[in-house]
Amino acid sequence: MLDLLRSYLGSTLTPGQANNQLWALIYVLIIFAGVSVAVMTMNWVERKALAHFQVRLGPMRVGPHGLLQPIADAIKLLIKEDIIPSEADKFVFWIAPLIGLLASFTVYTVVPFGPSQAVSDMNIGILFMLGVSSLAVLGVVMAGWASNSHYPLIGALRSSAQMVSYEVAMGLAVVSAILMTSLHGLGLYGVSKFGDGTGTLSMIGIVQAQQEQHVWFLFKFFPLGFMAFGIFAIAMIAETNRAPFDLPEAESELTAGYHTEYSGLRWSLFMLAEYAAMIAVSSIAVTLWLGGWMRPFPNWLSGSAWDLVFSLFAGLTFVALAVIAFVGVVRMPRHSYFRVQTIGLAGFGLLLALIGILLLGIVIGAKVSHHDILNRTTEGMTNVYWFLFKVAVFMYLYIWYRATWPRYRFDQLMRVGWKVMLPVSLGVLIVTAIVGVILG
């Protein structure tokens, strides 16, 4: 067992490349559990952050500061009655949430959390991601149609039109990023002449291309990379049906859109799929434009000292969270009613602190002992941390958008999609190609 662990931690390949099915399976399980936990965390964070945007407290009752609220919600949804409308198309109604869920979880097979921290590195990675995530719309459409009710049907019509339209602009933005993998022109930050001039569709390859060219594609051919990223960042909100593009489930117009007739577990599967899809598209954006797992300024702040500093961040984040939790413990009212909550929050803080200390310990241990496995673990941990950190920024942006903006109307959404985003992304693609050829 230990050998097995060592063989993996010492490996520089993804389980797919190493053809290690056992590790691939373990990875899939880790990702599945991780995404589920992330969705629950996101649920809590969204409610709390949104609440604070809106001068209220958000969940406060279940657990200290509502920390156990997602669990309470999950239990409630699990034991709720699963209502299938009598006029519904039962089979399609039953299968629709599963399709959505399947699509948004399958995407994670190719998400590169690090150079070797991915289930598999597919040659067509980004294409696979786009393809599979485009299947998610089928779940929405089927749900809306199978409910045999007007509001879900309108929701489904809206979402199919919306997702198909924004996929076009999104795809073109992605293509211009892929184009950049093969073009070694002037980056905003310096010139580079690495690689053989062949582009790649592989997710890991795209990040490696950014590594080799010493520039995040966000800043490459400024402002072209920026524009492509902007298009993607807008389209991905539309793809995931989030505010301000949440028309398919606009609750003030369509009560709840395509999942109006759903309840209990099935409804929660839709929510799970939606949040999983949000994390997935954010990871695409991070991979394509924000340098994936790379830490900030790998070239400018290079050297082993800086490496150490940046690898300490993971542990420090947990320590900081622990400190916040302890501040919460201190500020908890001194009253017997709050005793259990106080102890719980202290325990939670302790857990966070322990994780933080463990991570810091690994980093420092690696620095001190130069043990190969510790070094590799540090490296992997740092990579995964920075990747997740960037994704988390996107998740926060999702919440921010939701708190700030009203909802677009359908025709405006379509107009933005076809008359603004599509021409701009096409233009960016063409100009990127021209600039690349001239400078390359």
Place this chain on the structure above:
Amino acid sequence: MNAQADPENALTNLDLETSERPHLDSNELIINMGPQHPATHGVLRVILRLDGEKVLGTECVIGYLHRGVEKIGENRTYTMFNPYVDRMDYVAAVSNGLGYCQTVEKLLNVEAPPRANYVRVILTELNRIASHQLWLGTHALDIGAMTPLFYTFRDREEILKIFEKYCGARLTTHAFRIGGCQYETYRGFEKEVKNYLQYLAPHIDEYEELLTTNRIWLERTKKVGVISAADAIALGVTGPVLRASGVKWDIRKAQPYANYSAFDFDIPTGENGDTYDRYLVRMAEMRQSLRIIEQAVNGIPEGPIMAKVPKVIKPPVGEVYHSIEAPKGELGYFIVSDGSTQPYRVRVRPPSFVNLQALDIMVRGLLVADVVAVIGTLDIVLGEVDR
């Protein structure tokens, strides 16, 4: 996906045959919006006839909240009926009470003392702000912006606290009595109102910051639900909706009551009569209300707060129509007295009811999402529509 309407709900009063029939025989969709729908602000049922998402026609089905207020009025004494009027436009209960009390005072031919009028103006204007705040929050929520709702409710809460301190109730206040006000102001009333004025002005800026120049808000509200001044007058639309169409008419100025002539304020008007103008007009009205309150609270005279009215109110035989500018428009009371202790007939002219009639012409040709926006911008309260 059944496109056939059941005959009972057929849109009989619409001339759909002549207006835009779709070229292709696409399926028309009949959608029942409400009575249980998150955006209809109560139990309003709107039957929408759609081509895709485009609205071909609407029919409002109202009356779900009908309680027979006018009938109740005929069976209660003048004094006993006073709290009932609070239950019509329950977000602007103070205005309702003011209109009723003044009508009965007119019938009795008595005048409320000056101090009472000042207190009435302060409370009514505070209530107008509260009503507009509730409108803004729910309207923005309908259009998808959730945050303003919580901002406005936070600030409305302070108004309700003042009401609660003054008369013990927050929503259905029953603040006024026939002949004045029953209660003297509590100690610190003026200070609290002044503090509130200081507090609210920057907060209105805050609402505006979120919405007034927000691109999506502009796109969702500009040129949506346009009603011309001529149409608005023909349909009897009043209040901010009429003013947003460019008619500078406010009963507080046109036929001043309750000492409004003593205060200096403007009537904000719009130009285009669209949802955005109505939004701007109401926002400006909140600021004007602040001005009025400031003048009133500074000039509040000493003296009795209740005129001399008999214990048993028995107005002489006669009939009177009196109307005030409620937050939603012209709120009129027509009371017939037969000389007894009970009104012979009480008629309420509800602004929401009449304004709701304009929904149909405002939403034709728009999309479903706009229906929600237009219902919001009309600022109806179903308790008043149905009475």
Place this chain on the structure above:
Amino acid sequence: MTPVATPFFFYLLSGLAIAGGLLVITRRNAIHSALALIVTLLAIAGLYLMLYAPFVAGVQIIVYAGGIMVLFLFVIMLVSLERTAKERQFNRMWPVGLLAGCSLLALFMSVYAKGKGLFVERGPQLPESENTQQIGIMLYGEAGRMGQYTFAFEIASLLLLVAILGAVIMAKKRI
């Protein structure tokens, strides 16, 4: 990555594709047919993957399953289904159709039987990672050289552009 249980997956995917195809023509409900068609398309994408053509598989999923089928569903949902569900499934032409189908099958069989030598036992072992690049070279050519299919590709895209313009003009009442 060496493939696992190749025959098993081949038969599974082929079976899925055929079953989906049968369901498409036998289901009364058009939505069910469309869903069955999606199954078929996905199974075929899987077969492409087994042929070391991941790019084609990916495009198959994006374009057919994710794009075209969604539009199919969109249109079907707008059309009233009550009437079609009650109609006869197959019209009187079914013997002709059956005959045509059988002759097509016979043609395939005979081609397979006669030209058995053309089908090598194992397909060309292109490395998986080269596939996408190969397609790119075929379509666009390498540096300084036109690709084998560049001209045909551009003609096809021009044709599609014309088709799009035609569709827009026909659909739009006034421009």
Place this chain on the structure above:
Amino acid sequence: MTEEPKSSLPPPAPAPPKPAAPAKPAGPVPVPWTSALAEKYQARHGSSLEALTYLGQNYFVVDRSLIPGMLQLLRDEDQFDYCVDITAVHYPKREKQFDVLWVLYSFVRNERIRVKTQIADGESLPSVVRIWPTANWLEREVYDMFGIKFDGHPDLKRILLPDGWKGHPLRKDYSILQQDQEWVQINLGIESGQ
């Protein structure tokens, strides 16, 4: 304005105190209204029209026969372009049981007048929807509450009460506790709505 409403169940109101209030001077009474507007219409219609004013509020009492024409003139010639309200009052003891009122306002003149006419039960009135579109719902409400029919109304049906309800609640012979039991049983499936 003669009688207490005939109500089968008296309202649960406390009886007014027995010792009669000190005799008040009789209230103001309607007096003839003199103005250019009143004179104009009096000259035109003569005895079928009365112009009165009460507590500063002016109104015309007109014969039913004047109804659509005079309202049309008021809007067209005298700019009463805003129909504030339409309502009715029921006097069951009278021969002509209903007073029907139009409350009008003119933005230009900043003036409010009422036009009042009397009709008997079962008589109908011409609709003014063509003159003021706002009359649509207001007339429907009068029909709903009093059963007064308006000829030429595009869609005269109940508005506040459900379709199929029997009776018109604001008539004086309709008790405050009365309801359409049959409707309640059929549509709500309960014995009584009370």
